[in-house]
Amino acid sequence: MSIVNVLYKTVLKRPSRFFVVVAVTSLFFERTVDIGIESLYDRINRGKQWKDISSKYE
């Protein structure tokens, strides 16, 4: 019994479990994408955003 067999028996075999797992995975996937894009945006715009320069004015 490899991991794949266990995965097949527990998750993939039944459509009900399969779609529940897919829905939960998509939530985490969305969060990951959001954080990733956000950090990329911050890296590209480093020094230009208010949170970078607010220390000079507050």
Added chain:
Amino acid sequence: MFRNIQLNGNIANAVKGCTEVVATTSTKAPFAGKSPKQVLPTKPIFLTNYNLQSTLLSKKALTPVTTTQVRLVHTDFKVPDYTAYRRDSVKNPSASNRDTFEKRNAFTYMVLGTAVTGTMFCAKAVVHKFVLSMAPAADVLALASIEVNLNEIPEGKNATIKWRGKPLFVRHRTSAEIQIEQNTSLSELRDPEDDSVRVQKPEWLVIIGVCTHLGCVPIANAGEWGGYYCPCHGSHYDAAGRIRKGPAPSNMEVPPYKFIDDNTLLVG
């Protein structure tokens, strides 16, 4: 015609022995001798069961007319090799399907699961955008709520603030007013509402300053009950904004509000 022949004596002699009388207008020769054989159109062959049996299964039809090539040996062409396209688990022809199908199905389902995850992600984003488009715009939201600094309103005074295009009354009630309003019995009121229902803190009354009769703005600290008095048609309100006298049918409206801290009020 026959009558004409009889009348004409000359013709009558000529036709005396004739067996037939022929019309004078006819162009055809009088019938004489044996008639030629008439040729009729041939009968069409109908494709009935009987006809087909009699033609197809006849000896003539079953006799081969042309020779066809018959190949009995099939060793001269190569069976294509699909090994490169097969999964590893099915390359061995003697392997049992029961031992390997889980891995293959798992792979297929994982690919499917990844695709469905991506689709859900995109679908959720689309639906979210669409739902957000129905929400009010940021500039509208910014005007929707207002913060009031309560330090600026002394006791016994009424502040009028513009909120969503309407006058908002914020009244700092004195302890005497609070005492009177809390002790008012509901049977005296046209629109019975207890004072505790209309205020969150007894010192602060927050109402929309629009008379419920025809929409005039009442005057604060006026009228027979010392609360509000509408100059248009003479409606009297008490210090809880409740209608006591005059044509107005109901109490003045209390907007949604909350106290952020002791000195700040957020309306809206």
